[in-house]
Amino acid sequence: MANEKPGFQLHGEINSILATDCGSTTTKAILIEKVGDEYRLIVRGEAPTTVEAPFEDVTMGARNAIREVEELTGRKLLNDQGVITPRQKDGSGVDIYMSTSSAGGGLQMMVAGVVKTMTAESATRAALGAGAIVMDVIAVDDGRKPHEKINRIRNLRPDMILLSGGVDGGTITHVAQIAELIAAAEPKPRLGTGFKLPVIYAGNKDARVHVRNVLGEKTDLRVVDNLRPVLEKEVLGPAREEIHNLFMEHVMAQAPGYNKLMQWTPVPIMPTPGAVGLAMQTAAREYDTSVIGVDIGGATTDVFSVFGEYFNRTVSANLGMSYSICNVLLEAGIKNIMRWIPFAIDEADLRNRIRNKMIRPTTIPQTLDELVIEQAISREALRLAFIHHKSLAVGLKGIKIERTIADTFEQTGTGQSYIDMMQLGMLIGSGGVLSHAPRRVQAAMMLLDAFQPEGMTMLAVDSIFMMPQLGILSTIHPKASMQVFDRDCLIKLGTSISPKGPSGGVKPGDPCVTVKIERENGQEEVHQVPFGAIKRIPLGVDEKVKAEVHPSRQFDVGKGNGHTVETDLTGGVVGVLIDCRGRPLSLPENDKERRAKLLEWFKSVDMYPEEALGKYARAS
Amino acid sequence: MAHAYTPGLKVTEKAIIRKTRRLPIPGEVLVAEGDPVSPDTIVARTKIPGNPQALSIANLLAVEPGDIQWYMVKNEGDRVKKGEVIAEYKAFFGLVRKTVESPVDGTLEMISTVTGQVTLREDPIPIEVTGYIEGTVESVLPREGVVVKTEGAFIQGIFGVGGETTGQIAALASNPDDVLDAKSIGPEHKGKILVGGSLVTAGAIKRAAEVGAVGVVAGGIIDTDLIAYLGHDIGVAITGHEDVPVTVIVTEGFGKMRMADRTFGLLKDLSGMKASINGATQIRAGVMRPEVVVPGYKPKRSLGAQDLSVGLVPGTPVRIIRQPYFGKLAVVVDLPPELQVIETEAKVRILRAKLEDGTVVTIPRANVEIIEE
Structure with a gap:
């Protein structure tokens, strides 16, 4: 599928780039500059968007956000006409300015x-x-x-x-x-x-x-x-x-x-989600892997996927963490939200709390209970948005497919999903609940529970949501866009190893996977993780180890049941997560058992403070 | 965003209130600048094209789409009446006869020989916009509507359902902790807007509807009671278009929640006065909160004013809007500039505030709203 190319061609060398994203509530500005041989994010600024009354002029919010960049850098970027371009001899201005927008709906x-x-x-x-x-x-x-x-x-x-x-x-x-x-x-x-x-x-x-x-x-x-x-x-x-x-x-x-804003820039303004889609496609190309990206906002959740040549985007317009939070409750059901909460909570109390978040969307969890509840809701919002995405990220339906004798036993119809979780190389999360989770492992667990990747997958979050700006930048300067994406935008959480299965009768506690790793200093480690458990192994950002992943007979990590995969594992701020909880992941039906299981997992990966988990354990 | 704070809801005994009353599509404005208007004065009017009806003549007469023009009795632009024959098929000297009658009064708009269908357009539908509040026309928006201005008391709620209505305020609760239930409501409350304290029950709303009350204002409502009243769940926070007999406004939130003293005191003072209320709520860019407007109110006492231009400062009265102190009122004591780690381990900007019982607590700044005049 063709990339959309805005009608602008770059001329001359670009050393400084200013980009804004005029979102429905906040306008965010980033300044990118060439530092040595590399393009890096220098500073960012933000201000409330001013599309609505009483301001009714988007450039006011853009100016305020850019002014914050001016204050932080001590450089003049604005004049009465707008952004100063190109960069002047006195150091004022930037070489190019561009913007995306999702303001006004x-x-x-x-x-x-x-x-x-x-x-x-x-x-x-x-x-x-x-x-x-x-x-x-x-x-x-x-x-x-x-x-x-x-x-x-x-x-x-x-x-x-x-x-x-x-x-x-x-x-x-x-x-x-x-x-x-x-x-x-x-x-x-x-x-x-x-x-x-x-x-x-x-x-x-x-x-x-x-x-x-x-x-x-x-x-x-x-x-x-x-x-x-x-x-x-x-x-x-x-x-x-x-x-x-x-x-x-x-x-x-x-x-x-x-x-007015259009006159500030020679690059046509792009819709924000379209630009994020371009950033995802650039990432898939540059990392040479399949990518799923999700952006969970207050009102909507966007899911992007790039598998081979197929790019798909869906927007679940009514799944979000504030404005649409009650719709998550409506669509997922209270039981599905409660299944991720490791303590007993009255159903009516939980419903009222969710409604109160909807009517006061800017509030943040102050207590750990509230954080746990919010992260439980987010798992369901993400899960539902992904189901929606999978229903649309499919091949063409109703077409004639030529079958060979080899296909006889695989009676697949048309309209097959492009999403192959075993092939997924990178899962990127974005949006407040993921990007601002107090412990990064919480974001990793939300992604694992909602998307249930299989085999080996790099998990990452967007640090400050600059993908829209990097997406539009990728249309005119892919190199700058990718360098900033890799260095400043993505926070790599680490690799998850998630065996698919079991395919037969396996009980919790039975062997699931053995992972042998050889660290750079030659030290060898063996990690055996039984079915029903999850284990976290420390491995720093950009650290790599050689690994042999041996699944037991009923499990698959990419080469079929029981077949070993040799691979390189990359670390991150979380490390490596060996997730043997099963694919599909299932939770005990019994409330007490379920809460105990959640607490076991949370403790194993150090998801919440130990003291709090102890309190929850004693209460249940 | 140095001055980031939640501005809170307006509760004021004396305000200039302006309401833009706009048609959905251009039309005719019926009042002039300076004219007095009442809630039911029609200030602007227009007509939207009538509902279209598509009829597949080819299917109904079993003829080819390209041939239907031979069977049409009426042509494009013709007026048609309900039951009038618009197409007719005859064969064998009239022995076989099939007809198609118009299902509506209107105009024949289009005959398509590609699809074999015709489009009938019903008569235009009149749309009228009323004044909503008692006031005067401050300005006319040519062909679109007017801005009505008035002076009086103005109270914003946090969430509501049901649209615009008008009635006399009847304060049924004697203190802001009171629960408004069915037994407090009687036939004398027909046409009234009932004010409760901390909660309005499902029974009370049902009773209010039975006696013909037009509105209810209370501190809180139980989530499941709201669903029972509406007959469906609310997914996203856009309300106001529900087809319900009583407009319901809550001032604090979901659950049993004591109404803020300032709001409760003012609503009690307004008892007996005519108010315009609207439950419409929209929480997103362009926030819209439900409201109670009481034109012509002359305050019996001053609620005191605050200078909100400075945002949060020590001494600012706030309401805490999230657990663990949800619903409590407090006064800001201290605003440390540096980020602090809270129980969730998040590093956020906080403030310290003194609760009504004298306890000083730490709260994220995002979790308070200024009690606004």
Whole structure:
């Protein structure tokens, strides 16, 4: 799938870069400079975003955030016109400035297609990959009656609609039907009441004339190449490019102050999640591995995955840790949240606490109980967001697959998931609950419990959430972006070794895996971890050891059940985690046993203060 | 962000209140600058295009989509009445006859020979915006609406459900710890906004609806009671559009929570006065809190003013908004500038505050809100 390239080419040498991300609540600025041969993060600044009343000018927040950078560096970066570029002889200014934005609710889209699991799904992928929140998916076979679809289109006020459907040369009736429903609904854009709603048509090219006749007058219609020209092929690049163009022309141009901000920079402003997606793709390329990234915010949780050539992004618009925290409760259920809490808590009390976090979203846990509860909720939010992601990160459905005799015993259908947890090389977490966990091992455990990686996986967190800025930077200066990503953005937690299984009757306590490691000084260690346990081995950041991982017969660490894997293990601030709790991970049903098991795990990895774990143990 | 703090909710006996009353799409403004308006004055009006109906004529008459124009009795732009024949198929000299009747009154908007469907448009739907509060039109937003200005008491709640309504305030609780239950509510409370203390029970809301009360304001509500009242759970904090008979506003949060003295005292003083309330809550960028507006209130006493421009300083009254001191009121004693390690082991900015019982406690700054005038 094509990367979106903003229409800007870099000229001359770049030594200093200023980048901002105008988020829905905070605007963050980072200053990157060339230090010796390397690009490094110098300082960051932040300030509240000013898109909403009473300010209604995004540049005020950007100026405030940049002013903090000015104060910290003692350098002048701003003048009356905006950011000073290029860098001046007196040391003021930077060589280039750029920005991403998700302020004002980000990019909100509706997508439409003919078949829900085919063209509509491709359109959804195109929209999500461009950084949009997909408000609804309309399809001929979505089970709703025409008037219900029309009402839905009318009531949602998206920033734009992406319409697809049909392969080139195929029947035009169905996609025409959807176009007529959109025309009947006369949808209005979210911003700018006097404007026509942008509609991108990326369907059967033979239906273009009819679609123009039906929608040309009523909407701001753009026609791009079919995103499913043939069933077996998905071409999302042109649709995504047009989404970005319209994002700039419509959404940004009508958001308060953006016209001014756009003049500050020669690089087109990108939607924040689109930029994060680019950062993830750059990381996968540079580390030469498969990557899953997650950003858990107050309102939404974004999941990104890069497996081979396939990049996917999903946004779970209503899974988050403050604004949408009650939706986590609603979707996961109170029992699933309570299963991660190692002490007894009244269900009603827990429900009220969750609601109170929703209405006072900026508060932080003061007691350890509260922290444990918040981290329990986050596991469920992450788990649900990942389930959502896996449902969309799949191959094309409904296509003809040629089978050979070798495939006879593997009756896999179309629409297979791209996500292979055994192949996953790196799992990156971002967002307050992960990045600001008081002990880094807490972030590692949240990631392990929610995503359940298999085999060997590097776990990492984003230190200060600068991936949006690094994503947009990667479009014009990949080297600078990657150097800062590796040195200053990622905090490597360490490698997890998670045997998949058991495939047969194995009891807790039975042998699961033996890991032999040889440290750089030649010292050898053998770690035997039984099924149902987790062990933490210290291994520092960027330290490497040679390891032999021997799983027992019912377990697999990458080469099949019982087969040894020889590998290099990289450390991190947590070290190496040998996670023999099983894949899928299961917890005892009995409350008392479950709490005891959690406490055993938490103690084993030093997750919370020992004293507190002792208190919990005595109480249960 | 040196002055980062949670500003807290406004509870003031005397404020200038402005409400922008805007149409969803451009229309006609019916009042002029300086005009007096009441809560039910219609200040602006428009019409949104009527609901469309799509009918598959090709399927209904069993003809090819490309041929439907031969069978249409009505053309694009024609008015149609409900039950009127819009398409007809005849064969064998009329012996075989099939018709399609319009399911609605409206206009025939489009005939598609590609899909074989027609679109009928129902008559436009009028949309009206009322004044919501008693006041005067301060300014007119051409074709969009007006800004209504008034002076009076203004109280923000923390969370609410139900939309705009108007009624007389009836303070039923005698102190802020009181629980508002069903037995305190009677037929005399029809059309009233009932004020409770620390909690409103599910029974009380049900009873309020039965007697025709329009609103309830209380310190807290039990999460499961709210779900029972709404008939569904709330996932994200966007409310105000629920189809409920009584608008409910809580001032403190979920659970039994003593209403802040300042809020309770003012609501008691306002008893008997006409108020406009709105339960709409939105917690995200562009925060919207539920509110009680009492135009024309002349304060019986001053609640005292604070200078909030300086943010948190020693002496600032605050409410603690998270465990372990959730709901307690305190006064800031000290604001150490350096980060400190709290029980969770997080390093955060803290403050020390004196509780009402004289105990001095340490609290993350993020976990207090200023009690705001």
